[in-house]
Amino acid sequence: MSKEAIQFLPLTETTYLILCSLSRPLHGYGIMQQVSDVTEGRILLAPGTLYGALSKLSKDNLISTVSSVMNEDKKKNYILSTLGSEVVKLELVRLEKLLRESKILLGVNESE
Template identity: 45%
Template sequence: MGKEAPLTEAVYYILLAVREPNHGYGIIQEVQEMTDSRVNLGPGTLYGAINSLLDKEWIELYSEEKQSRKKKSYIITSKGREAFNSEVIRLKELVKNSEKMGE
């Protein structure tokens, strides 16, 4: 994958929430649940990140309801999984190095 910048916490959790098809409100709820309400994604943050992830081809549109406000579901792509897995490796290294230093 090359040297990507570290993922923001919001992007990290969005990618985690779309490992199965999920829609915007479902993503917000799942992230809240995963983090015991520590991370609360607002609609602006969520949809800004979704647009960026779509542009990077890290997620893709899975389905779109044509009725009722056109609810869209998204799913992670192989590129997105690669970026996510690279971030997990980076985070594990941070923790490992901290533990080596006795912290």
């Protein structure tokens, strides 16, 4: 666990889902579709929101552009960087711990 990765936590839900979707190369529209599908339409990324987030994530070195993977439409593809992958894994651990602690505090059994 690096100090560099910890500085990005906690992530917003939208940022977390964008990063999770980039475990494989995807272009912007693909990210929008995947996040919408996974959240069953609960989160709909507007182009301005998505491309603003991608720009920031790129500047923070959490994602990179995949120049060798260009489709016929010449769409830019993005993928997690090594740092981005570490940040996503740390956030997943944090969220799992938060869920466990919440269930204990609320008195919710795992079987419920």
